[in-house]
Amino acid sequence: MTRPARALAGLLAATALVLAGCGADTPAPAAGGDPTGTVTVFAAASLTESFTALGRRFEADHPGTTVTFNFAGSSALATQITQGAPADVFASAAPRNMATVTDAGHAAGTPAVFARNQLVIAVPEGNPQRVVGLADLTRPGLKVALCAAQVPCGAAATTALDAAGVRLTPVTLEQDVKGALAKVKLGEVDAALVYRTDARSADLDVDGVEFPESARAVNDCPIVVLADAPNPNAARAFVELVRSAPGRAALTDAGFQPPSGS
Known part of the structure; x- marks a missing residue:
């Protein structure tokens, strides 16, 4: 290898090390695999007890994760999301408030009804x-x-x-x-x-x-991963837990009814 070629190779190697060091401080979110980090869930106040229990289960099932909840009226939560509040998941007590979020383009996919309440x-x-x-x-x-x-x-x-x-x-x-x-x-x-x-x-x-x-006056409760979710991988995993058999069992124990047709 000529002297100019060796110098260029050394420069490229040094640059790669610097970039690798920067990436070690701020890792990019994983595209898949086990969820990590914090997942922020905006959920209707009526879901407080059941979702708090599911949050503890999620953290136990996925070490290194933290579930943070914002419980409030669904209309207030929908307004916060459409005004730019950072969140990963939205669970509403009724479809009308979910529509506020989906119509504004803040949902990543189609909301799924996971429970009913009376x-x-x-x-x-x-x-x-x-x-x-x-x-x-x-x-x-x-x-x-x-x-x-x-x-x-x-x-x-x-x-x-x-x-x-x-x-x-x-x-x-x-x-x-x-x-x-x-x-x-x-x-x-x-x-x-x-x-x-x-x-x-x-x-x-x-x-x-x-x-x-x-x-x-039975209300369907829909849930969705948000389009601008800071942690979409963990968001998807949390929604999967809510819709799983253990999730439905926790909701049933709390007094919720299963979705229509399930």
Whole structure:
């Protein structure tokens, strides 16, 4: 090898070492294989207990991963995503709020329905007001909490009340189902329309009263990997867990119903 050729070879080797050293500090995300790193999941408030448990399972199944949750009303989460909030996965309590995200081009693929949820009337433990149906919520002096109309539990409540021909004026409109449930737990209202799963999660403090009109207002819960996911590999793995047999078992235990046709 001539002297100029040896010099050029040395320069190329040195350049390769420098580039390799830079890459060691900031590795590119793996295109496949075992998930690593942090996966950020934006999920409806009604999924808090079940998804928290699934997050722990995911971390145990995939050492080196961390699941970070942002639980809130689905409408608020959809707004955050469309305004650029970084997230890997979106799980909504209803298709309408998922459509806000997909219509804006923020979904990587087609959302999949992974569970269904249904309303009950949450009342303090022991049901001191003897509430047995929606019509009872119109009694004079009885204080009721509902979710705001743009929130899935609020939209479902409107559908159920319309089906029953009941008109009532709530004392508060909450931004997510946990807010409505908290009003009952704190004794600030006599009843609230919440999801069956939320009433079950607070069964030491509240009772859930079933009512027939809730069958007219069952919400499908869709999930999707987001188009700008910082960690798409882990995002896909988390969605797979939610839709797997163990994931469905965890959701069923929490009171969710399986997707239609499954």
